[in-house]
Amino acid sequence: MSRMVTQIISTMETQVSNGPSGTSLPNGPVISTNGATDDSKTNLIVNYLPQNMTQEEFKSLFGSIGEIESCKLVRDKITGQSLGYGFVNYVDPNDADKAINTLNGLKLQTKTIKVSYARPSSASIRDANLYVSGLPKTMTQKDMEQLFSQYGRIITSRILVDQVTAGISRGVGFIRFDKRNEAEEAIKGLNGQKPLGAAEPITVKFANNPSQKTGQALLTQLYQTAARRYTGPLHHQTQRFRLDNLLNASYGVKRFSPITIDSMTSLAGVNLTGPTGAGWCIFVYNLSPEADESVLWQLFGPFGAVTNVKVIRDFTTNKCKGFGFVTMTNYDEAAMAIASLNGYRLGDRVLQVSFKTSKQHKA
DNA sequence: TCTAATT
Numbered sequence: 001m002s003r004m005v006t007q008i009i010s011t012m013e014t015q016v017s018n019g020p021s022g023t024s025l026p027n028g029p030v031i032s033t034n035g036a037t038d039d040s041k042t043n044l045i046v047n048y049l050p051q052n053m054t055q056e057e058f059k060s061l062f063g064s065i066g067e068i069e070s071c072k073l074v075r076d077k078i079t080g081q082s083l084g085y086g087f088v089n090y091v092d093p094n095d096a097d098k099a100i101n102t103l104n105g106l107k108l109q110t111k112t113i114k115v116s117y118a119r120p121s122s123a124s125i126r127d128a129n130l131y132v133s134g135l136p137k138t139m140t141q142k143d144m145e146q147l148f149s150q151y152g153r154i155i156t157s158r159i160l161v162d163q164v165t166a167g168i169s170r171g172v173g174f175i176r177f178d179k180r181n182e183a184e185e186a187i188k189g190l191n192g193q194k195p196l197g198a199a200e201p202i203t204v205k206f207a208n209n210p211s212q213k214t215g216q217a218l219l220t221q222l223y224q225t226a227a228r229r230y231t232g233p234l235h236h237q238t239q240r241f242r243l244d245n246l247l248n249a250s251y252g253v254k255r256f257s258p259i260t261i262d263s264m265t266s267l268a269g270v271n272l273t274g275p276t277g278a279g280w281c282i283f284v285y286n287l288s289p290e291a292d293e294s295v296l297w298q299l300f301g302p303f304g305a306v307t308n309v310k311v312i313r314d315f316t317t318n319k320c321k322g323f324g325f326v327t328m329t330n331y332d333e334a335a336m337a338i339a340s341l342n343g344y345r346l347g348d349r350v351l352q353v354s355f356k357t358s359k360q361h362k363a
Numbered sequence: 364t365c366t367a368a369t370t
Contacts, residue, residue, distance in 0.1 A: 172365070
């Protein structure tokens with residue numbers, strides 16, 4: 001079922017070719033008259049990457065096409081979590097073209113990746129994503145694009161569909177314009193308006209930024225991440241380029257052995273420090289030397305009441321010694337935080353999170 | 364009534 005939904009969504013997803021601008025040259029980096037390198041024919045943006053794909057796997061996949069000048073998987077600054085997209089800049093424009101032709105539409109786990117030319121980075125293309133609700137259920141993605149295209153160039157559009165009836169519009173969607181001012185004009189022109197023949201007016205506003213999650217949403221995401229480890233990933237790798245071995249090795253095997261809440265509960269009776277004083281003390285291991293208290297607040301705060309965090313630092317260098325402690329008031333919230341965050345990847349590290357035991361404390 | 368599109 002989820003496969004069916006994925007395919008429907010990917011069918012509805014617009015595949016926009018951004019297309020390089022300017023004149024083509026046969027080979028090598030293109031140098032414009034002002035001396036700056038022109039990346040428009042070599043630099044690609046890759047969207048809809050699987051959440052757990054690493055920088056190394058990303059580079060390996062795109063490096064199979066040709067020599068890479070640089071590449072970057074974009075990650076959340078605080079948690080290090082992948083934001084699901086990245087950039088690849090090839091040395092040779094021909095390889096960029098080849099990557100689009102061969103890797104665009106590749107299915108990885110539950111995702112269908114999109115590979116297209118990156119637009120030149122600029123402030124004017126940011127925050128150009130609109131959230132649209134109240135759409136007639138009969139309105140197709142194409143209809144919606146037609147309605148919005150009078151205000152500017154559409155980069156992506158999507159209508160969300162019901163998960164169970166697979167294909168029935170939920171009446172809500174997204175439109176990303178090339179430029180923010182185009183999005184603003186679309187709000188002015190369409191918010192509160194009835195599309196031709198529609199009974200109700202639509203609402204058009206800027207979409208929430210998915211990387212700025214509420215605590216509840218973060219918890220949900222982490223919980224789902226943890227749950228996915230038990231069931232294992234879905235499997236529909238294509239066999240193209242013999243990358244299946246690489247990808248299966250990376251994705252097909254559980255990397256961590258998670259602990260369940262039940263096993264935590266049984267642990268609780270044995271050697272926990274217990275809720276003496278302020279609350280439940282949690283041991284966090286494998287923090288980076290640069291880790292600070294804010295990281296611990298960000299990680300544990302979504303799970304409930306946190307009364308104290310502490311990063312243990314070296315006395316002379318003031319760098320984190322690799323571990324810290326978090327105190328949480330309520331047992332259930334602490335147990336959920338541990339079950340979700342143990343094995344969690346923070347940047348390029350895998351955290352070990354557990355209740356602080358008396359053993360670790362003994363003199 | 365909210366998906367991971369700008370380094």
